[in-house]
Amino acid sequence: MEIQKNDFTHIGKDLSKSQQIVRPSLTYWQDAWRRLKKNKTAITALIILIVLIILSIVGPYMVQWSYSDQNLQLTTAKPGVGGHWIGTDGLGRDMWARLWMGARISLSIGIIAASIELVVGTIYGGISGFAGGMTDNLMMRLVDVLMVLPELVLVIILSMIFGRSFLTLIAAISVLHWLPMARIVRGQVLQVKEQEFVLAARTLGANSSRLIMKHLIPNVIGPIIVRTTFSIPSAIFFEAFLSYIGLGIPQPLASWGSLAADGQKTLIAHPHLLFYPAFCISIAMLSFNMLGDGLRDALDPRLRK
Amino acid sequence: MDCKNILLDVKDLTVSFDTYAGEVQAVRGVSFYLEKGEAIAIVGESGCGKSVTAQSIMRLIPSPPSRVKKGSVEFNGKDLLKITEREMQSIRGSEIGMIFQDPMTSLNPTMTVGNQICESLIKHRGVKKAEAWEEALKMLKLVNIPNAEKRLKQYPHEFSGGMRQRAMIAIALSCNPKLLIADEPTTALDVTIQAQIIELMQDLQKELNTAIILITHDLGVVADMAQRVVVMYAGKIVEVGDINDIFYSSKHPYTWGLLKSVPRLDADQKGELFPIDGTPPDLFAPPVGCGFAARCEWCMKICKEKQPDYYDVKEGHKAACWLLHPDAPKVETPKFDGGAK
């Protein structure tokens, strides 16, 4: 290209481009939701869980028998026999009804235990972190001591002492389960407290409750959600484990764990009795884990793009 | 420019990064040379491509995502970009040494400092552990670390920041390389420690006759150490010259901006600071014309349309600016008093 004299006319600075905002700004939640939506595995997991929950509510009504109706003429029937979609167990009870009854028990144990953990852990950790100083020290000392106790052993002891029932199961599982949550919450609260924007908000005259609502909670909630998503499968696993050692939910109630434990005994002859509950446990735990992973990635502020 | 004396000759180095947002053209055709025993400084803002240039010389950047599109790096007759990784490994540490910005994270926390120095010696000189340890001791003394015997057996977290940087220098110089590349060696240190490190580097340079490439954005450090200065902006070199040329008779508006923005201790209390307005261009889509055009007070029509050529100001001093074209209006090099009375 030829260079001409008028090419040297003066133009001066042009700063318009540099002031442009490059992308529309999203709030933390909008960004997190967007990221989660993109994660196909997490969304699939969410869908699976929703299906499981729906089936647990509706499932037992889909067949004519209840979960405890026995039929001693038709024990350990294979799937399809006598109208039983997935067969019957050793006492002739319909497996489909029992499976979804078990779903109710397993899922609710998981969710309730996780909720207890959520509430207790958050309050404990929140108070400890917010209070700081001596109170914080003492509270965390207690947590440290309790954390060394072997959880499973304690659960066994408690189950033995208080007998086997839905409530004692939940209590036994929750008794130590809330400790990690308390730690996480306290850590987050401490972190947020140190941040300068808390100081800035205070300087602008924000009082304590406003501080908590608008600043503390949004920042702390991310790890809480993630941890809760992971503690549900952990509780389900515990319950299943207890079933396998004979401390699970008593008959005729069933949980996936107890169904699996029962089915285990006749694995070779009647594999279908183990297969369905085991499959459900695995899928549920897998989905919760995938969802938890996805949530963790979505809620991590450092991964904002 | 004495051809026999050239240690490093970089020609038209062009490096891009392939990210999933697109190609980032980090270095866009950089050429400079370095003579044996000479110290030069590469200055520029964050993101101008100086670190990428330095690390590309050593081939330290992993190759996806980085990609050398063009250019050559001649070192002692070999093109470093073309040799095998194995050959490169024998050059790194023994003929070219490098120190990095953050001494806190640049040392392996699980190895003693002594062992980290010995590693290069054992690899490149083929000596046994005992001899290497002796050599390492000498190196620690050379960089003025007191109590060297004890220090050799210690771990990096037991050293202070300044000492760690000295240890880094000891490691880099342990095999007496011909070239030392120092990537922002003082940026992470306190001002007083900075001065010590710079002095140390000057002494070592004289003693060992090592050539040094000093990468920095701090012009104060440049004045102390370098004989020649290379100014980079937006992935390109905009001006090259010796220390006096750059400080007293520079010709590129960006260089002027840099010099003007250095605050002076003897300045009028009420004087303003003079930052350079605006931000560097986006290297995903670098501008067609001069990279500095949008921020340049003297910007002309042609600056936005075409990249300027390099114009020689005098022997060894050149700048890439349309102002140096015979047809352009004459602009005098401003005085830089930083608001002094």
Place this chain on the structure above:
Amino acid sequence: MGKYILNRVLTALVTVWIVTSLAWVMIQAIPGDPFTNEKRVIPEVRAAMERYYGLDKPLVVQYGIYMGRVLHGNLGLSFVYKTTTVNEIIARSFPVSADLGMRSIVFGFSVGIFLGILAALNHNKFWDKFSILVAVIGVSIPAFVISAVLQYFVGVKLHLLPVAQWKGFEYTIMPVFALSLGMIAQVARYMRSQMLDVIGQDYVKTAKAKGLSQIAIVWRHEIRNAILPVITILGPWIAFIITGTFVIESIFAIPGLGKYYVNSINTQDFTVVSGLTAFVGSMLVFCTLVVDILYGLIDPRIRIDGSSK
């Protein structure tokens, strides 16, 4: 360093005390007295047993007697098998469980570390994707499900490996695999993320700038730094595996401590349950302690100035 060890040991002792006390509480809390199930007990025998267990004395004294016995290593008599002591049960079955446990831990940890390293070095390529698959399966599918699957397909359908008991090397393969899969998954996952972290660190760049070979860098600089935090999860995993043996032993009919434990729960043999609980609980605490101390020895940052992360 000494302070670190002392701290850990004291905490461990306190925990063991708590566990054994709770085990005692467990017996006391069972409704009825130990003889509710015994319909025909001669009064003299009954009186003798009552005296032996100190059931005629106040609770506090009973506790004292119990703790005294425990400290002497006497964990009591089985209620169901009147002639067997808990100690005998332990002596008979613990070695088997320890064998199973150790194999699983060693296998689990080493395979996990190896897989994690492989995954990190081949980021986004085959081994990485494979390790993620393993991690996902191992973390989600409980060991008993895996055991069942293995038993059914490998044992019964394919007749490749024996399905029960503990009589030789082939017998160990499936149980160890089932038990360690969870550990492999988590260790691999953690090691992989640690390695990826470390690979991006400045000191790796320094190592490269020194001209070291890739192997030297991976071995001395990357693995060494990445593995340290992973060792911290060894403690909890040992606990997990120990408790995992309860279920695995039941499924595979392995005559280990776990099987007797589950058995005694099912037969309501409270003293055995209590004794074994105390034993297992203490074992867990002890193992965690050992791992903690080992970690302290390996991490130079703790070793030298006693600081922990």
